[in-house]
Amino acid sequence: MKDSDFEFIRTLVYERSRISLDDRKRELVTARLGKRMRAQGMDSVADYCRLLRAPEQEDERARLIDAISTNHTFFFRERAHFDLVRDHIIPEMTARAPAEGWLRFDAWSAACSSGEEAYSLAMTLASRLDGGRWPWQVEATDISHRVLETATRAIYRESAVASHTPDWAMPLTGLTFSSHPEC
Numbered sequence: 255m256k257d258s259d260f261e262f263i264r265t266l267v268y269e270r271s272r273i274s275l276d277d278r279k280r281e282l283v284t285a286r287l288g289k290r291m292r293a294q295g296m297d298s299v300a301d302y303c304r305l306l307r308a309p310e311q312e313d314e315r316a317r318l319i320d321a322i323s324t325n326h327t328f329f330f331r332e333r334a335h336f337d338l339v340r341d342h343i344i345p346e347m348t349a350r351a352p353a354e355g356w357l358r359f360d361a362w363s364a365a366c367s368s369g370e371e372a373y374s375l376a377m378t379l380a381s382r383l384d385g386g387r388w389p390w391q392v393e394a395t396d397i398s399h400r401v402l403e404t405a406t407r408a409i410y411r412e413s414a415v416a417s418h419t420p421d422w423a424m425p426l427t428g429l430t431f432s433s434h435p436e437c
């Protein structure tokens with residue numbers, strides 16, 4: 255790929271997603287661009303960059319961000335964060351709430367990928383708050399429409415749910431997901 259094409263892609267991706275692609279990501283970018291070029295029936299990066307510059311190609315620019323972003327995730331990834339919410343944040347907040355007061359837990363899974371993080375958060379809140387006096391909700395967003403479709407469908411392999419989910423968590427359904435770049 256020519257330097258000027260890489261620079262164009264790097265700037266476009268950064269402006270839209272705040273994903274920084276340095277020179278070490280060149281191979282990855284080339285591979286992921288290859289998928290989009292095949293889908294467009296193109297074999298020249300320069301032609302593909304020209305296509306991306308066209309004002310009416312908004313969908314293709316979104317697909318490029320989808321292709322570049324890495325969506326690695328699994329249930330209760332970074333388990334310590336969920337333990338912190340369950341064992342410290344929720345008990346401390348409910349203990350501080352005034353007896354007559356009102357408290358609602360609003361959690362946000364920013365960059366939620368295919369939903370595993372959002373459902374893990376929901377299971378964590380439910381484990382402490384369901385049946386109690388405090389309502390809760392989880393909002394989940396991602397820049398990629400493709401992963402949000404999976405998140406909204408919410409169909410996961412039983413083994414994927416079971417493998418990292420702690421005993422105290424109950425699988426749930428019923429969350430909503432939206433596309434929302436966090437930058």
Ligand SMILES: C[S@@+](CC[C@H](N)C(=O)[O-])C[C@H]1O[C@@H](n2cnc3c(N)ncnc32)[C@H](O)[C@@H]1O
Pocket residue numbers: 270271272273323324325326327328331364365366367368371395396397398401434435436437
């Ligand atoms: C590695 S996954 C992490 C998923 C999940 N948070 C976890 O820790 O398991 C990173 C996600 O960030 C999303 N992403 C990247 N840049 C974003 C942005 N500017 N706004 C929203 N989501 C973004 C990608 O689409 C991808 O799904």
